[in-house]
Amino acid sequence: MQEMTILGTGSFVPEHILTNDDMTQYVDTSDEWIRTRTGIVNRHFQDNGSVLEMSVAASRQAIERSGIAKDQIGAVIVATFTSEYATPSIASLLQRELDLPANIISFDLNAACSGFIYALMAGAALLTEGRYALIVGAEAVSSVLDMSDRNTCVLFGDGAGACVIGKGHKALYQVAGCQGDDEVLVARRNDYLHMEGRQVFKFAVKTLERTLNDLVEQAGLSVEELDYVISHQANYRIIKHVYEKMKIPAEKFYMNLQEFGNTSAASIPLALAEMDQKGLLQNGMKIAMIGFGSGLTYGGVLLEWGK
DSSP, rough: OEEEEEEEEEEOSOOEEEHHHHHHTSSSHHHHHHHHHOOOOOEOOOOOOOOHHHHHHHHHHHHHHOOOOOGGGGEEEOOOOOSSSSOHHHHHHHHTTOOSSSSEEEEOOOOOGHHHHHHHHHHHHHOTTBBBBEEEEEEGGGGGOOOTTTHTTTTTTTTEEEEEEEEEEEEEEEEEEEESSSSSSSEETTTTTEEHHHHHHHHHHHHHHHHHHHHHHHHHHOOOGSEEEEEESOOHHHHHHHHTTTTOOOOOOOOOOOOOOOOOOGGHHHHHHHHHHHTOOOTOOOOEEEEETTTTTTEEEEEEOOO
């Protein structure tokens, strides 16, 4: 168990929106087909932008809302699998674009849809008194989509979410793991994203339930004591399956996938920032955030909101 507090959040999504009706231009589908199977209505696609540009916009918001000075940031971690660079890292370029200190740890992390959770754990481990970490999840998933593949192209979107974290007196409970796999959900270099939907669904529902139970057990809580669960925004049916099986009120599972689709590593920080901006997160609230995705990776954290 570590101690950590979230001081500020930020988000960015491209202006270009593709509706479910728009997707019928690419594949044999319909608004009704996509809604009933996924819960998705819209997704945002990059036109001429980049993962770096999205990361910069979300990070600037998070730093401003944190109230800390940029020279107090001691680490930058960007979770992404869609960087336009093999090297350098988006994080190192983010340090330059934001004019952050030079004596700073900066690196990218690839755990796909679990990436933000992994990055949050890594950032928490790097915290020192008076020094903070900038954690970003940013993806341009549209860049690896085959727009003739109905199994993938209707599901994903682009965006970035960020938060500034610091040491505090709030406990951070963590669960993470991996079941090495390169067939169920994979994007090989210079190729499109490929997904076996049924296998992903089985992995996701099992992992989401187990991780949630493990987190509350670590924290000595019951599931009923949680105020919110922010799951990776993959598919409405995955989330619904879990909250019905665990008998948790639906309103405790925050969802915005209807507007953004599956944004991989960006999905959890996008939801977190949206909730923060709406004033839904109050001091003392107990929040679980859980990711699952390619690898097959999974991870979750449980924390108390507030400084």
